[in-house]
Amino acid sequence: MVGGGGGEEKAVEERSIMDISLKDLSKKLEEFAKARDWEKYHSPRNLLLAMVGEVGELSEIFQWRGEVDKGLPNWEESDREHLGEELSDVLLYLIRLADICGIDLGDAATKKIVKNAIKYPPKVT
Numbered sequence: 368m369v370g371g372g373g374g375e376e377k378a379v380e381e382r383s384i385m386d387i388s389l390k391d392l393s394k395k396l397e398e399f400a401k402a403r404d405w406e407k408y409h410s411p412r413n414l415l416l417a418m419v420g421e422v423g424e425l426s427e428i429f430q431w432r433g434e435v436d437k438g439l440p441n442w443e444e445s446d447r448e449h450l451g452e453e454l455s456d457v458l459l460y461l462i463r464l465a466d467i468c469g470i471d472l473g474d475a476a477t478k479k480i481v482k483n484a485i486k487y488p489p490k491v492t
């Protein structure tokens with residue numbers, strides 16, 4: 368069958384990319400640094416500064432636009448793509464920072480959500 372098999376394969380691939388875990392990303396980042404001999408640069412302080420730099424780049428996208436509606440209606444596709452890239456840079460440096468500090472980010476974030484819920488109980492109706 369022409370096309371059918373390939374499409375299914377692509378759908379599986381897309382689904383697996385969407386479901387990627389923090390641990391998977393962490394591993395990819397470790398491999399990325401190793402392959403380039405960049406591990407020496409990935410110290411906690413350097414990664415923190417790199418992440419803050421990317422937060423600055425992320426902020427630039429929103430700078431001077433005024434309030435932005437949810438879902439970003441009327442944004443150019445290129446701007447959406449750029450936003451996705453900068454959000455990713457922040458996320459990737461955050462994940463790498465956590466890893467290099469020996470923090471299991473998924474576990475820590477899950478525990479923090481529980482802590483937040485205790486601190487801020489849901490509204491009783």
Ligand SMILES: Nc1ccn([C@H]2C[C@H](O)[C@@H](COP(=O)(O)OP(=O)(O)OP(=O)(O)O)O2)c(=O)n1
Nearest residue numbers: 396399400405408421424455456457459460463
């Ligand atoms: N020492 C480095 C340098 C880069 N990266 C990775 C993590 C980020 O996802 C991305 C950041 O790359 P750049 O520093 O090239 O930043 P930008 O992609 O934002 O490019 P630019 O600043 O030119 O817009 O690359 C990394 O892991 N370690």
